[in-house]
Amino acid sequence: MARAATTSDVYNAIAEPRRRAILELLCEAERAVNDVADELDLDQPSVSKHLRVLREVDLVNVRRDGRRRLYSANADALRPVHEWVTMFERFWSRQLDAIQTRAEARAKRRRRRRNKERR
Amino acid sequence: MARAATTSDVYNAIAEPRRRAILELLCEAERAVNDVADELDLDQPSVSKHLRVLREVDLVNVRRDGRRRLYSANADALRPVHEWVTMFERFWSRQLDAIQTRAEARAKRRRRRRNKERR
DNA sequence: TTGACACATACCGATATCGGAATATATTAA
DNA sequence: TTAATATATTCCGATATCGGTATGTGTCAA
Numbered sequence: 001m002a003r004a005a006t007t008s009d010v011y012n013a014i015a016e017p018r019r020r021a022i023l024e025l026l027c028e029a030e031r032a033v034n035d036v037a038d039e040l041d042l043d044q045p046s047v048s049k050h051l052r053v054l055r056e057v058d059l060v061n062v063r064r065d066g067r068r069r070l071y072s073a074n075a076d077a078l079r080p081v082h083e084w085v086t087m088f089e090r091f092w093s094r095q096l097d098a099i100q101t102r103a104e105a106r107a108k109r110r111r112r113r114r115n116k117e118r119r
Numbered sequence: 120m121a122r123a124a125t126t127s128d129v130y131n132a133i134a135e136p137r138r139r140a141i142l143e144l145l146c147e148a149e150r151a152v153n154d155v156a157d158e159l160d161l162d163q164p165s166v167s168k169h170l171r172v173l174r175e176v177d178l179v180n181v182r183r184d185g186r187r188r189l190y191s192a193n194a195d196a197l198r199p200v201h202e203w204v205t206m207f208e209r210f211w212s213r214q215l216d217a218i219q220t221r222a223e224a225r226a227k228r229r230r231r232r233r234n235k236e237r238r
Numbered sequence: 239t240t241g242a243c244a245c246a247t248a249c250c251g252a253t254a255t256c257g258g259a260a261t262a263t264a265t266t267a268a
Numbered sequence: 269t270t271a272a273t274a275t276a277t278t279c280c281g282a283t284a285t286c287g288g289t290a291t292g293t294g295t296c297a298a
Binding site: 001002003004032033034044045047048049051052066067068069 | 243244245246247254255256257
């Protein structure tokens, strides 16, 4: 056996940087193949092939519009990856941690709110 | 050019399911190579090779202990992946969403707290 | 109907993978 | 020193990738 197919898994599909770039683009708004190619400076066959991989793992949806095909991101398919990576959150080093920072921001907001209510 | 090296990226490194399994194991506690092999039912050379990939992308640390080598996970290296995937959180469908649920739990706690303060 | 446009697919070459088996290296124990 | 243990590395074959180029398919417009 060789390396797993890129289409075997969301993990394998997003291992390719251009496919990640395509996904970032497509979650803003749906786009035609050539628009993606132009915006990312790739050639059309390459984009078509990457989109095929993304479609096979359900990371994008397609819709026909005349002679064009409009692709959009299906962010839901990334949730398993998010969940897997999140398992490790509690093992991250705490200093200058984004979570920590966000938690502090929340606490600050809470304090402010309480002070306001007290006055 | 062919597919990117597995060692070129954390994304490529974690695309392989056995490497993810190894990481899950190593974040609990450091382990020797053969222990990993036993627990995951893999053979030793395979584990050594996977660990080499994980080490090259800084996902694990090694420590010598006599004739053994104790590997441990470096969860921090997963943070870029977490951040990238989290970008898509706001595009997830909202119904039965874990985030939603957690947000609601937070809101409930806040309400309870406020009520307590009011009494 | 023909031509232009948008996109998908097929083919090629170079490359890196992964599993498996064999072997090399390093450390401890006898 | 020698044997045993723990781990790393090397070699092999089969396979799938990715970029590039060429070509196929389908749709609209004149």
